[in-house]
Amino acid sequence: MLLGDVAHLRTGDKGETSQISVIAYDPADFALIARTVTTKRVAAHLAHLPIRTATRYELPALGALNFVLEGALAGGVTRSLALDAHGKTLGAQLLDLPLEDAA
Template identity: 55%
Template sequence: MLLREIAHARTGDKGNISNISLIVFDSSDFELIKEKVTPDRVKKWLGKIVKGEVLRYELPKLRALNFVLYDALDGGVTSSLQLEKHRKTLSSYLLEMPIE
């Protein structure tokens, strides 16, 4: 199963930091994503995009996880040469992650 089948996501940015909020559709799937979508796994999945640390914050009442991705925007929106400087598509890419 792909993560997008049980959750939706939204990406934000500040400076050279990106964050992805991952929200499950059904509260019964929250424990599953807590177990399967770890900071290490997110960092591996995003590959070379995230050069720094990945932190995860849990918001159980919202059925959500928030991942903070340090050094993920090539220096920040105003200095990056990337075509998609805000990296808003990171949330869509994360939703393609397979989970068991």
């Protein structure tokens, strides 16, 4: 099972920081998401990025986690030479995170 099977996301970026909010489709799946989608696993899944710090905020009433990835956008969206290295692309990559490996 992949993260995208049980959750969708919203993203944003400011400067070189990307924010990815992972939101459970079904509130019953929030515990699984909270247990398996850790900052360590997110950083490892996006290891090709120059992430300096990854911070996770839990919003259980919304069934969501918000990840703030400082440095992920390599100097900022407008300064990066990478093609479409914005939050939406990073979020799409994160939806491919396997959940079985961490259970």
